[in-house]
Amino acid sequence: MQQRLIRTLDILFSAIGLILGAPVLLLITILGYFDTGSPIFRQERVGQDKKPFILVKFRTMKVDTASVASHLASTSSITRLGGFLRKTKLDELPQLWNVLKGEMSLVGPRPNLFNQEELIAARDKLGVYLVRPGVTGLAQVNDIDMSTPQLLARTDALMIKELTIGKYFTYILQTVVGRGAGDRARK
Template sequence: MKRIFDTLFALILINILWLPIILIAIMVKVTSKGPAIYWSQRIGRDNNIFMMPKFRSMLISTPTKATHLLDNPDQWLTPIGSFLRRSSLDELPQLWSILKGDMSFVGPRPALFNQDDLIKLRTASAVNTLLPGITGWAQINGRDEIPIPQKVELDIYYLEHQSLWLDFKIIILTTLKVLRRDNITH
């Protein structure tokens, strides 16, 4: 049922958002060097690596590590990067990952391939058996503001309580948080 919901909802959103997606891609290309889409190696279900697309919000010379681990993340942002991140519009290309089956709308956010501490904790608690999501229980309860062990505890809660109803609740709360810009630093 979840896969059917993900596929149908992704197709609906693509049909509604195709013009903004094209305009954002053009704006990324016009305002900075490099491709409009950045493909990031991420850890998916069962710790398999997949390529996750995002609109590029960082300069092409940015080190490959989590943004919150950069010394001065703002120095790496493109001219429209901050806006894309604050509005979460940089996540729109992940609709492709949902259609492809690499992601879901709701699940733990996919770790970067080099976030060994997060991957280890998720594997030990079986969170790695879940399909990663564009949003999740940890995102609506703190996003990047919470330490990794607490994030994994929230992922465990989702693993143990997942349902279509909880997914709807997370999607609605995510939408509200994005509109209010809660817990968004860059």
């Protein structure tokens, strides 16, 4: 019952977000063309049941940046617009499309890359891949990123176990008001 309600809320909020956010999405896309020439970033990620899906975000790094986890990328790869988008978390807005399609939830474990083997093993062991990945969650609002795979997997498993409708709204609200730094790039 709770899973169905969360999915309904995901559909409702992502549809509203895409409709009301259309002017912002359009503006960032236009600015992104001037920034990198390729404003939309697409990357294969690990989804529910370890099925691959294509995550969509606004590009925050130079086009030729290696396809690695953010904490392994250099901060020198982050563009000026990208720094602003990361700080404000506006780079995440296109993921509302992933949520609407059912590939993600607004709240869940952040989707990782297939080459993050230590994280995959830790999450697999704790059943994290039984749920849809999310745009935000307990780890994100507490500044736990993919650079600490064991801690991240434990935090994700705890969030999944204790997720209620109230906590769903709490994680979203905390993200909107700026709690958590998101995935960090190395200096």
